[in-house]
Amino acid sequence: MGKNDFLTPKAIANRIKAKGLQKLRWYCQMCQKQCRDENGFKCHCLSESHQRQMQIFGQNPDRIVDGYSEEFETTFLEHMKRSHRFSRIAATVVYNEYIADRHHIHMNSTKWLTLTEFVKYLGRTGKCKVEETPKGWFITYIDRDSETLFKDKMKNKKLKAELAEDDKKEREILKQIERAEQLMPGGENGGMSEKEKVEEKEMEMAVGKVAFALGGGGSSRVGGSGIGKESRVMFEDVGEGEREKKRTKKDDGNSVGNSALEELMKEDEKVKERVNRKDYWLCEGIIVKVMSKKLADKGYYKKKGIVKKVIDKYVGEIEMLDIKHVLRVDQAELETVIPQIGGLVRIVNGAYRGSKGRLLSIDMDKYCAKVQIEKGAYDGRVLQAVEYEDICKIAQ
Template identity: 70%
Template sequence: MGKNEFLTPKAIANRIKAKGLQKLRWYCQMCQKQCRDENGFKCHCMSESHQRQMQIFGQNPHRIVGGYSEEFEATFLEHMKRSHRFSRIAATVVYNEYISDRHHVHMNSTQWATLTEFVKYLGRTGKCKVEETPKGWFMTYIDRDSETLFKEKMKNKRIKADIVEEEKQEKEIQRQIERAEQMRMNGVGDDKREEEEAAKPRMLEKSDGDGDKKIKLSLGSVKRNGEGNEKRENSRLLFDEEEYEGKSGKRKKMEGEPSKNASVLDELMREEEKAKERINRKDYWLFEGIIVKVMSKALIDKGYYKQKGVVRKVIDKYCGEIEMLEKKHVLRVDQEELETVLPQIGGLVKIVNGAYRGEIARLLAIDADNFCAKVQIEKGIYDGRVLKAVEYEDICKLLQ
């Protein structure tokens, strides 16, 4: 067997050495050749192929060095992003992991002579947070990925919304305390008057006529005037019932007059509406299953501008995953770049904001001049209630 044949120990040792890392100063980046010793590197530099590569380098050295520098920086930061994205680690540890690939771009072909210079460069450009310690230089990767920045933006927006909501609740509690205090101060006299009125007897009057009957039920106090006649004060007509008899049968007619009870009930309902409006009015309005329109001008080139889609998932209250109706593509869009959609008259809508937030209703009419609509709630405890002036932004078409 000849000297240094394929299976000889010497040949096997040479192949093992060739697989491992050698000294950086004996590596030629232009030729991508690694030499094992100084003599081998000297012989390579005198070879014809190396001389041709050096002639190419001499024509535009700055461009070639800049290209190697950019490639080295990009691959180094990619390794940091994959392996040590959220950790603080020594620069030498990261560098040793990076050069374990024998086909990496070597530092002697870049504009940085040492690892320290490269680490300082990353710190100056804001790509990594670097700090010098007695144990050496330490690095922390600064994540500037678009998805990470988007999540950070959503987190800050959610924090601001929570702060605003807490302030609203504190103001509402303070108003309730002041209202209760005022009612307590004014309620002592009212309670006494109510007790006196409740203790007085109720009076029932019944008068019979020839062709009709009239029944009146009234509550109030009775006083006598100077002539001895009775005078009724604070009386309230609860109901009037009249019966008419004709040739074909009987006919009944109910007549009622507006009373204080009705006005008080309306006032209580208005107060309840205002309280629900304050509580349920939010700065986010996305719900799953509603149809929205994409208004992001950044998506004009991709053909999604002013196109409709269905909200399949709500992320962090302010962002939604939208499945486009035509192309069936799924986009992640912020609610500021979305718009509500109205169905045809008679279609179902979702009340996405306001006092009846979350209820399902049916569109009855549209007031284009005032940008509002008339809807009737379909389900729930408010079933059948008609809302006459609901803004366009507070309702959205529901996928059926």
């Protein structure tokens, strides 16, 4: 049996030692060789094969480091997807599970010096949800595979169908309102039923006949024309009185119709307010103000930016207007921006959520504004008292 045979005690001992995880400082990523101690690592660094690998590394170090970084990130996320797909877990636990494989890509060969930097990178790029707690960093994998995307797509399709149905109902209500306005009287005889019109016409014909008969009979006895004239005037006064009564009745019908129309519109607005009032208001394309005092030392406090992307409804990616830096800020640390009179705004919450309009006036005492909606089903409608928090300036 040879000196270095497979079944010798020394070979078995060497395999047992090599089976477990060794110290990272004695691992060479370029040669993918793990040394057991400092002397072995020193001898490996002086070897000819390691020198050749280092020459290759010296020709393009950035490309090699980026390659290792990309491979480390991919395998780390694959492990997260398999083992902790729907759970919130400590980053150190995941990392210890990942490095249990002795053939993994070591972090000291990537562009991240510490696990904290890598976790922050995952949070910035939106690949994981990152939280800092007194017990350390916790991460949650964000599932973006085809199945989840398909479910989200179907959910969005359902929401769009519901919104389309709501718009259809609102259009029907608007048509009913327009029909009611058209049925309201526009002139003297407008709005009267056919029966009322026939009765008024018959009354006028009867008055004319009586006046003509009286005028004709009186002319043979007492000068004729004087009695006829007085009788005609008397009956014309009676006719005018009847018309005034009908006109008064018609005006009362108008007031009742107007009040019923106003009640219908108020009920419609209450329904839309109940449906569209949400606890989140961020949307893309609006200008907001950063109110986080934690960012004051960075120079972002009370600075304005454009919402470029909305994440999980409550977090927005904000591109600052002056320095073009991109921040990820929660909506609790943001504030809406009110433009100048005549500027374009977007209604971000309430009954008319999602509509665009133009700012007509501002009430500083009541902290509300007057807005006229432009485009859409409610084009031209004027909203009298809209709170500052429900409207925001649109980025041009």
